[in-house]
Amino acid sequence: MNSADENFELREIQRLEGHTDRVWGVAWKPATGVNGVPAVLASCSGDKTVCIWEQSPATGSFQQKAVLEETHTRTVRSCMWSPSGKLLATASFDATTAIWEDVAGDFECISNLEGHENEVKSVSWNASGSLLATCGRDKSVWIWELLPHNEFDCVSVLQGHTQDVKMVQWHPSMDILFSCSYDNTIKVWAEDGDSDDWHCVQTLGESNSGHSSTIWALSFNTNGDKMVSCSDDLTVKVWGADIMRMHSGDGNVPWAHLCTLSGYHDRTIFSVHWSREGIIASGAADDAIRLFVESIDGLVGEPSYKLLLKKEKAHDMDVNAVQWGSTENSLLASASDDGTVKIWQLTSSS
């Protein structure tokens, strides 16, 4: 994206009210908001429910279409749609991960994955939708395989983090799993070539120019050769890897620190998300949203990022999650302790 001569504005399109407690996460349904398919968003909350919001094609405004309740008995901490958009996975402090099937707008809980000792904090589908990862306060990362008839089988329990695991995220094209933790590290997990065993192939800690406090979230660019992470240490870090080597089947390709963005948020950064067009959004406990873009003035081989836009007071309280729409409509959703979800549109004027 060429941002040199343009002024950008993050315009609030709508404030979605419906949750009765803090909203922890949001997830855009894949392949919606494009080709005449209305945009669909899920949000999850401390009120133990998940809300499904759908954009009206006529008015463009979002309406609450469904409330998924009476399944989780505690906070629903995160949610993610399967790549096909048919299934929604929700991770809860009640130690379970629920799988919901969308049958023409009716959501039915078809499976409840049990195994974590206590709070499940994050859930992520791999690119093909065949694997699901979960993580939690019990310091473990679980990998589940989706079998025919919507059965789930635990294929691996990964121990390695020394504190609770805040988020799991699959690589956008490879079956390589990333987890970030209260122990200040990011771990990279890959499957052994010979056996079906998963193991940790890399740990990105402070000695690798990594974070010095809890890492709350991470996200990949579309190519999958860069990753961005955010932390309680008030920084956002960008990491890179050799994607060609990765595509040739080498699961041990190392990730290296590329740059650190600091001085932009003055309280814990909870969320970071990379758009298809290359814009990094961050949301933090300072109630603000920031957007960053790769700087074209950067020296060759040394990418640098510049602040594209800052939105102070994006919410009345902490911003817990930011997520770009999966299509090119430049919509950003944010979730906050103030109990609302906001829909933003990024517009530019030259």
Next chain:
Amino acid sequence: MNSGLINANPIVYGKKERRARTAPVDVDEYAAEPIDQLEIFDHIRDIKDPEHPYSLEELKVITEDAIEVDDTKSHVRVAFTPTVEHCSMATVIGLCLRVKLMRCLPPRYKVDISVAPGTHATEAAVNKQLNDKERVAAALENPNLVDMVDECLAPSYE
């Protein structure tokens, strides 16, 4: 009764004289008067220690001086002093302070709770836990812990 207590014989100090405030102690979100140090102190001074029948003020776990307030920036920082360096109750005390301030301050407020520098053996670990809001949220969904917190907070509402 005293067996197994972390600090069986804490020093008990006197309570500070209550200074009259011009505004009522209850926070009115719409009142123009800024929130100050004394107001914060009044909210938390009567919280009961988790293992003794004394208030946090009487045990000098909190003092007025250990409170920093910036009303224009909506920010409060409380540094408390556990009665002993290895106090395993430090996280419970911190949770009590956070819950009380969450309940009585306007939602725009950011609250940082920490143990005073040099007063706890695992200071950094305690501070990290107290300020991880996900852990705080999870703790507040634990009925046993909530009962414990509510019991400690009860005298502060009298």
